[in-house]
Amino acid sequence: MTRSPFSTPSAPSQISDMFAQSTAVLARPAPSTFERFERRGGTGQALMYVLLAAAVSGVIAALFSVFHSDVTFFGQLFSRLIGIPAQFLVFTGAVYLIGRYLFGGTGRYSEVAYTFALFFVPLSIVGTLLGIIPIFGWFVQSVVIALALAFFGFLAVQSSMNLRDPVKAGVTLVLSALAYSIVEPVLLRSLFGL
Known part of the structure; x- marks a missing residue:
């Protein structure tokens, strides 16, 4: 039986397990570190984890x-x-589609979502918490967190899409960012009437 690229593993990870995996x-x-965890959870667990980051961001922004x-x-x-979860789904969907159909990646969407959640959530929470500090927070969010997201995203693409060629992984990430920048404004307008 062939598994769907969007299927979720049978043993779901708990949030506490995901924090430990994020720490690792x-x-x-390294791609090998992501490889250890990419099948320990799936799309549902990734979304629950991303919702945690969205809740932290939402509460801070609301306050x-x-x-x-x-x-x-x-x-x-x-x-x-x-x-935030909608944007996460769009970006990781672009990584999956571009990695698979342009570069022959063999990963499943559930692996992409899960591996990206492992670094996105803690970096997003740190960026949100430090973002409340005037000037310093802007620098941390705009430069430090953005560079960290790009670095870990590159490693996650190599692992989750099984694209060990650094050029293919890098181009997948760049094209995904471009696709996201085109889709994201349309998404925001449709969700929030912006």
């Missing part, structure tokens, strides 16, 4: 909405709870 991935960044007259507490909260 961040402490020992700071009192300092801005153009946003509301609930607007910030719900836009992040919906927007």
